[in-house]
Amino acid sequence: MAQAETTRRVLLAGVCGAGLGAVGAACGGAAGPPEAGASTPAAVKAPPTAPVTLGPVTDVPLDSGKVYDIEQVVVTQPQQGVYKAFTSICTHKQCQVGSVSQNQIICPCHGSRYSAEDGSVLNGPATQPLAAKNIAVESGQVVLKP
Known part of the structure; x- marks a missing residue:
């Protein structure tokens, strides 16, 4: 019976952790949605080596x-x-x-x-x-x- 109890605790901890992670991601973003037509962050390119x-x-x-x-x-x-x-x-x-x-x-x-x-x-x-x-x-x- 001890084995089954440990498995339930591990499962419950995982579900709770995943739920908290989702809440944190939802709350940790930008202050508001971008304006219509907004672009997303761009990967900065290296400067050109030739004209x-x-x-x-x-x-x-x-x-x-x-x-x-x-x-x-x-x-x-x-x-x-x-x-x-x-x-x-x-x-x-x-x-x-x-x-x-x-x-x-x-x-x-x-x-x-x-x-x-x-x-x-x-x-x-x-x-x-x-x-x-x-x-x-x-x-x-x-x-x-x-």
């Missing part, structure tokens, strides 16, 4: 920009003919930023906004700026430099 042509400068509108998902770079044009580039990985929860509008880089996950001029945080929850990336304009093309 990468991103595309024509005409793809980067004035007072706006373009997110290059694969290269994890966002290129902005905060002033006519001035192009800036930053990592497109949000410093809050490592989501890919989604868009650039009115000189603000916008992360859809939790609403962080960054300056298209220098990558600084304009609106949290992010507290760290986006890191600058090295680009050049060559023959009308935006080129990401190593």
